[in-house]
Amino acid sequence: xxxxxVLIVYAHQEPRSLNGSLKDVAVAELSQQGCSVIVSxxxxxxxxxxxxxxxxxxxxSNPGFFNYGVxxxxxxxxxxxxxxxxxxxxxxxxxxxxxxQGKLAILSLTTGGTASMFSKTGVNGDFRYFLWPLQHGTxxxxxxxxxxxxxxxxxxxxxxxERKRMVASWxxxxxxxxxxxPIQCSPPWYFGQ
Amino acid sequence: xxxxxVLIVYAHQEPRSLNGSLKDVAVAELSQQGCSVIVSxxxxxxxxxxxxxxxxxxxxSNPGFFNYGVxxxxxxxxxxxxxxxxxxxxxxxxxxxxxxQGKLAILSLTTGGTASMFSKTGVNGDFRYFLWPLQHGTxxxxxxxxxxxxxxxxxxxxxxxERKRMVASWxxxxxxxxxxxPIQCSPPWYFGQ
Numbered sequence: 157x158x159x160x161x162v163l164i165v166y167a168h169q170e171p172r173s174l175n176g177s178l179k180d181v182a183v184a185e186l187s188q189q190g191c192s193v194i195v196s197x198x199x200x201x202x203x204x205x206x207x208x209x210x211x212x213x214x215x216x217s218n219p220g221f222f223n224y225g226v227x228x229x230x231x232x233x234x235x236x237x238x239x240x241x242x243x244x245x246x247x248x249x250x251x252x253x254x255x256x257q258g259k260l261a262i263l264s265l266t267t268g269g270t271a272s273m274f275s276k277t278g279v280n281g282d283f284r285y286f287l288w289p290l291q292h293g294t295x296x297x298x299x300x301x302x303x304x305x306x307x308x309x310x311x312x313x314x315x316x317x318e319r320k321r322m323v324a325s326w327x328x329x330x331x332x333x334x335x336x337x338p339i340q341c342s343p344p345w346y347f348g349q
Numbered sequence: 350x351x352x353x354x355v356l357i358v359y360a361h362q363e364p365r366s367l368n369g370s371l372k373d374v375a376v377a378e379l380s381q382q383g384c385s386v387i388v389s390x391x392x393x394x395x396x397x398x399x400x401x402x403x404x405x406x407x408x409x410s411n412p413g414f415f416n417y418g419v420x421x422x423x424x425x426x427x428x429x430x431x432x433x434x435x436x437x438x439x440x441x442x443x444x445x446x447x448x449x450q451g452k453l454a455i456l457s458l459t460t461g462g463t464a465s466m467f468s469k470t471g472v473n474g475d476f477r478y479f480l481w482p483l484q485h486g487t488x489x490x491x492x493x494x495x496x497x498x499x500x501x502x503x504x505x506x507x508x509x510x511e512r513k514r515m516v517a518s519w520x521x522x523x524x525x526x527x528x529x530x531p532i533q534c535s536p537p538w539y540f541g542q
Contacts, residue, residue, distance in 0.1 A: 169400075169402065169415050170414060173416075199401065202399075205399060208362060208392065220365075221366075222363040223363065223366075223505075225505075268418065276536070280486065281485070281539075285478070285539070286481065288478050288481070289478075289482065292474070293473065293479060312416075312418075343469070343474050343478075346474075346478070347478070347540050
């Protein structure tokens with residue numbers, strides 16, 4: 157939708173992977189719609205995933221007993237978080253739509269196993285089980301309305317043609333993404349009744 | 350049990366936290382039993398959590414298309430993984446018991462919320478839900494027999510006396526840990542029937 161701001165949080169090491177293609181097709185389709193699209197390419201940025209005292213600049217509120225949650229909250233209010241975090245927060249605040257994409261990330265993800273391996277009786281259990289901590293515990297908790305995830309199952313085991321279908325199906329879905337209703341992000345969606 | 354090797358994988362920034370006390374009491378109790386105890390203190394080691402090409406030394410099998418799983422598997426067989434990974438793998442292979450401990454890690458963990466927040470109808474849902482990806486998807490998948498987790502709920506909201514009880518209860522359990530039966534690590538344990 158023209159004028160909307162989209163942030164794609166992208167986490168994969170190989171630009172030529174299926175994940176890379178899914179990201180490229182999203183940038184292309186959404187730009188074509190007139191959205192402004194920003195990609196946070198976490199591996200390319202060498203984004204720091206460790207939660208340590210380095211995330212807080214200036215003096216700690218209690219240097220003798222480091223509590224990450226307390227210090228980060230105070231630093232957030234004082235705007236003394238490290239610049240890499242502040243930049244990502246700014247992108248998030250400004251975005252109308254956020255697409256998290258990567259292996260086992262949220263909303264658009266690829267898996268190492270096939271769809272049947274991620275069914276209720278499969279070796280990995282229902283794919284919704286592993287979405288719970290991220291999609292409910294993080295996104296929903298942070299106030300996002302969550303759209304149904306786009307899962308591309310087992311590209312490594314799929315044929316080239318199937319992989320092309322996965323990319324095309326994502327491109328197709330993006331055409332009407334703005335009309336979708338969010339899921340009911342509560343236990344029944346994940347675990348049934 | 351005398352002679353057993355125990356590895357504690359510990360992930361917390363503050364040695365004086367409840368997590369630190371739980372680790373200390375485990376080292377003390379298990380050493381007293383005659384076990385040899387090693388602690389991998391991930392934050393203190395500044396352990397690299399990113400899965401990148403730096404984990405593989407020497408030449409990649411396919412430098413034009415980086416597939417982490419493929420490259421890591423080949424490097425494992427050629428013993429050309431980076432030294433920090435090889436060292437941790439060696440500790441794991443030699444251990445009779447592995448205790449993963451940290452916020453939201455496995456087996457011995459502390460939470461930010463109270464027990465009722467981690468019940469089926471609580472805001473976070475049953476605590477077993479968030480254990481699924483780590484405890485089943487990682488530990489069980491890697492062939493571990495999994496003991497019931499030790500969860501210390503909400504130390505930040507608890508009184509000093511309650512926190513002492515949490516540490517004492519962990520120390521008490523460690524006395525007879527070797528007699529415990531592993532859980533049935535399958536969907537019913539996590540999601541009920």
